[in-house]
Amino acid sequence: MNSFAFYFQWGWEHIISPDALDHQLFITALMALYLADQWKKILILVTAFTLGHSLTLALSVLDWIRVSSDWVEFLIPLTIVLTCILNLTRLTPDKAQRNLQYILATLFGLIHGMGFANNIRFVLPADESLAINLLAFNLGLEVGQLLIVALLLSLGYLLVGKLHVARRDWSLFLSAASFGLALWITLQRIPFL
DSSP, rough: OHHHHHHHHOOOOOOOOSGGGHHHHHHHHHTTTTGGHHHHHHHHHHHHHHHHHHHHHHHHHHHOOOEEEEEEEHHHHHHHHHHHHHHHOOOSSSSHHHHHHHHHHHHHHHHHHHHHHHHHHHSSTTSSSSHHHHHHHHHHHHHHHHHHHHHHHHHIIIIIIISSHHHHHHHHHHEEEEHHHHHHHHHHHHHHO
């Protein structure tokens, strides 16, 4: 398998893997307030997250920043908790909340990017192109995220559009379920206890 395909598959597996629950929950929390007719807003949110994730991943791999993995593993589910709290304060986002979501998706992506940096730092051969390999990894990640988004949008379309579940109830369910799971993960990962 060539290098590009290897890193693309690794990015894909990073989000699709059963071990990636925190990443999947974050994508769920990001898009919990939106349905398929708002796909552009979702795409912006997910891409903002990927850009933040990519930046920190690159900086970490280059060894320009280092953060204790215990703290990163604690902060990742905490970002989900905070995203869900924002969702639950207003289940129908206005423009100000959407703008805040875009900013937070990018900032929280920075934290998530540090979570995988140690793994990729040790695997990247010195003689290979960092830019191409990170691009491949992030493309795999983005495709995996878009698959999760498509599945959730399809489920939302079925429940809200066809079975007439209230849109607000669907958003509340996604946000509350993500909040509960992320809070449980956060409490398990407190680094100072």
